[in-house]
Amino acid sequence: MPDMHSPIAILLLSLFAGAIRVSTPYLFVSLGECLTEKGGRVNLGLEGILVSGAMSGYAGAFLTGSPWAGVLIAGIAGLLLGCLHGLVCSLPRVSDIAFGIALMLLGTGLAFYLGKPFIEPQAPMLPFIDLGMWTSSPQLHNALHINLLFVIGVALAFVLQWGLRNTRWGMVLRLVGDHAETARAMGYPLTSVRIAATAVGGVFAGIGGAYLSLVYPGSWNEGLSSGQGLMAVALVIFARWQPLRCLWAALLFGAAGALGPALQAIGVTSGYYLYNAAPYVLTLAIMIVNCRPDRTLAGAPGELSLTR
């Protein structure tokens, strides 16, 4: 048995635990964004939806007494805001990127406004699954407390990966996103498909927000999100619009996000803010490495304004 008390082991263990704990919001938002972008639109407003989901999920769990009702309510909030983005961007001359920025502001504003009464009270949290019964190390045991939402997210990634390739719905969505003219010629309702994709993407982002307030960090306050919703957009580019790769990328981002607290746990406290910026630096580095000015990225939906 390796020494579980050496700083390196503790660091790696907290990174591993962090990867699972911190990655879930990234996972849900990136799957939502992946779905939206497969239809040919970008929704930068998922950051606003994430915060709205966190607030409404927490409020829902507190008012009904059931955390799962909170998750449902967060999903509905995401659905409404996703529909708003989908509908307004279907109007002529409305830029999806610009409206995403507006939705970021609107969603955050609504969440802060309506969430004021819920900062103090304690809502019931989502339960954990204990996978660490076999180990004697308390740290490892702690790391293996896995939340059901994470498991659902992983399953969702597999389902989407399969569904986009093997179902009629998935094929239509990809066709609409890759070549609108062909889709129109074949008689598919372009606008409705895109609105539906944005709305479902909103549901995922809302649930990702509920994880923030109902699992980890597990409370509602105005500084809850640190830009995960926006980083998820970059994460989707890194994952080349593949749901399964979104899963691995989300785990990587989760580990990067856990770097600051993990280093603090072993006594490195000097550059706290700098280590906390690790996910941003990682995202930027990934985009610099992956993007090319002269061609669109492999796997990018053809109708996407983001990569042109």
Place this chain on the structure above:
Amino acid sequence: MRPNAPAARVILSLLPALPTALAVVGTLLLFSLFLLVQGQPALDAIGLIFEGAFGSSFAWQSTLLRAAPLMLTALCVALPAQVGLIVIGGEGALALGGMCAAIVPQILPHGTPWLVATPLMAVAGMLAGGVWIGAVGALRQWRGVNETISSLLMSYIAIALFKHLVEGPLRDPASLNKPSTYPVPDAMMVGSIPGLDTHWGLFWGVMACLAAWVFVKFSTKGFAMRVVGGSHRAARLVGLPVNLLALTACILGGAAAGLAGMFEVAAVQGSANASLLAGYGYAGILVAFAARQNPLAIIACALMIGGIEASGSLLQRRLDLPDATTLVLQGLLFANLLAWEALGGRIAAWRVKLQAVAQTDLPVQLEQTHA
């Protein structure tokens, strides 16, 4: 009813403002609805917003204090927008600009006259902001990295750097409760405009907007930038240095945001600290979109958004509404502004019709004056 020529000309000149005007009306309706649903007095609230923004000399002072940095951070969005880039990282450029400006007095020898020191602080702030947003432009043009995402990431990184330096290496040990850099000496602080209770940053903000407007509308470089914004491919075909123009627009925008940070430090806060991160960079995005990226219109829109933000405390005191109320109002305004853009096609059609009316009647009018 067919409008006559003078009326057509008046309508024609007001036409570009129509979507913005409709968006403001739509926003106020939705905002009233939002408050009425909760049983709040909507009309009182809207009245209070106007009162809190422009109702008294104190309100005006508070509005102008916010409008000054907003004009500069809005330029950080509007200038890159001329070349077709959506840059939303003004907050980070403001923070770094403020921090670099705050370092300058530490480096200068003791007793440097303000006439040297203050411009140097401004240059330091502009350099920091220009480099930061310039990097975003360079990544876009030479690496194809989406500028909207990268500018926000760069902004987050800048804010982390700012917090690290202000609370660590650059911290004044005397600042106990609120970590700050060493204070700017009183002699180097920027004072108030005579007759107004507002610092000179407002004057320079207006000047920057005017200069940007002249540059964009009347200079060859500005025209070239708008060609790039219209179509990268067309600009390349006529041999314009597309990459260089885009980079210049980003550097100028970043410099404006950096200057905003310098004034926040040298005229308001007195040192670089967390109060600098008041969201001016984000609100500047809204200002620029409300002004439809026109530098001249930014002056008016900065007053409007500055006024909305200034009215927050009055809403809180009188109606007990949360401080996020102004954030909801801004979000609604932003969404409305973009949604009413959909009218653009109709407006273009109306413009053609009105132009026809205005021109066909022109000779008739001349004949009348001759007679």
